[in-house]
Amino acid sequence: MSKKTIESELGSILKQVTARLSKANTLEEVYAVRNEFSGKGSVLQQLLQSLKELSPEDRPLVGAKVNEAKKSIESDIERALLFLANKESIEKDEQRDIDVTAPFHVSNPHVAPFDSIGTPHPLQYEINRMLDIFTSMGFIPFEGRELDTDYYVFDSLNMPKEHPARQNWDTFRTEDNLIPTPHTSNMQVRIMRHLKTAPLRAVIYGRVARNEAADAVHGHTFYQIEGLYIDKGVSVSNMIATINAFVEAFFGRKVVGKIQPGYFPFVEPGIEYMGQCPFCDGVGCVSCKHTGWLELVGAGMIHPNVLREGGFDPKEYSGFAWGLGLDRMVMQRNGIQDIRSLFASDIRFLQSTI
């Protein structure tokens, strides 16, 4: 073969390889190109053989061209193989039926069964436990509203416009002038009007929002469990006995607690129930802001104006209400030192609690 023939043959081989590879849709088609154009017995091999027919001056020059073409063909083939192998594996994955209920890790059947199966969030787990305790005491469960009107959040609770206590709670507003409720007490009058008759026992769970700078014991979003009890002759001692019975059932043991006066416009008298800080046994630490106590529940005897607003005659009926901070109770029961870990979605924390 002459120098000219070899060079034109080389050009035609390169063209053919490019055309065939660009049309190849399967790995088999690429393997066929490889067999034909590169490796033993291929046209390129034959071309290399024919180099010896050239003159000693032409041989190195043409030889270098043939070798360069060989390298370029091999790398094109390699690239085409990789591309198609990847494409085929993606297509296979797409066609595969995935059994989402399979009790093992899909991509690794050796991972222990149930290894990646979730559990309820600690807050959800404790909401369920609390509701079980209250329903066993005869309270009917309701879910709170997260967005509500001025009337239910304030007016119905003895906080008319300009009442100074509104300032503590009136923080966010939607464009429609609805309030992301800062406490579950917004459900009190609604439920009185809904259930209408005494004895009335209701327990409400819900998420509330406040304009708080978060710290170890304050969240800007947290959960409350509100309770309402209305009947003839309900007294402060009934209220304290109910809170104590609940606290004991929840913690499964006697808890060091104390009651101190507290002000809420919708109760009279009002109290705050404090639990001794479990992290320092009352000595004082970051978790209790060095007070030795965690404020767990706000409560009181329902104000006559609120009873009236709910359709109950305060001369005939009395009652109590409470709002407990679920997150703080969960912290205390589970030894969680910082409320923010309840919202951080750290799987190690979630797996270590419940």
Ligand code: FA5
């Ligand atoms: C209230 O929200 C009243 N609505 C409670 C109430 C209901 C009083 C019925 C009387 C009758 P207070 O703002 O204190 O009160 O909150 C009640 C409980 O929620 C607190 O005892 C505390 O446990 C919890 N709490 C309050 N603020 C936060 C916060 N930023 N982060 C986490 N928990 C909180």
